Amino acid sequence: MTVSQIAVPPFDVPRVIAHRGASASAPENTLAAFRRAHALGAPWVEFDVKLTADNRPIVFHDDILSRTTNGQGPVAAAPLAALGDLDAGQWFDPDFAGELVPTLEEVVDLLAEMGLGANMEIKPCPGRDEETAAIALEVARQVWPSEASPLLVSSFSRTALDVARQTAPQWPRGLLTEALTDDWRQAAEAVGAWSIHCASEPLGPSGVAEVLDAGYRVMVYTVNDPGRALNLWDWGVHGIFTDRPEVLLPLAGA
Ligand code: G3P
Ligand code: MG
16 A cells, blocks of 8 residues: 555644653653643644553553552553552652553543644553554544544554554554664555654654655654754654653744
């Protein structure tokens, strides 16, 4: 399948997307971070989704609990009920003590209430690619408002994107990659990608041009430096994931 054959409803991404919410000023992937992104004027947020031990989709980045909560051990070994006791805000700042690990449903409800668009990154714990994608997409299909702009679904996992292609073809897919490897076009075609989401380094203008020439949207993570953002937009990048939307938004123009 080529890019031009992919049926994606007409929509586009904004130039600034709050990465894990406004994660420089609130604890990442919490309701507080998404509220903060909205308060700062971000039109979209990016968030990470993975499964608990009892197969509930939660919004969380790491495979282990210890960096961003007061819990320990792998997320994949913790049932949702155990996560409910954890504090996901205190590590960031005592002002956020009591912030919880949100479920996917809770995040979507909040985004819908605030009218924010989103990029849902499927981030499976090791070995859980297929089930994470299947369950996250099933839940997202139930709760994502039909009148909202389509949910952009991304992943480093080609297995997860393949599940998305099969089960949620109405939503655009973004292929995440740390670098434009020799096989990126093959991977993008295989999953029917709409966009390529590249790490900021080592991307340069020729890499951006290569992706644009192939007909894909180009999105870049994670950029907090205004000069770098201006260069990326100048090269033709469509959307930038940033922890500091308040810094990039004033530069982004219309
Ligand atoms: O989706 C862009 C970016 O979030 C990918 O990397 O590790 O921040 O989830 P990471
Ligand atoms: Mg992410």
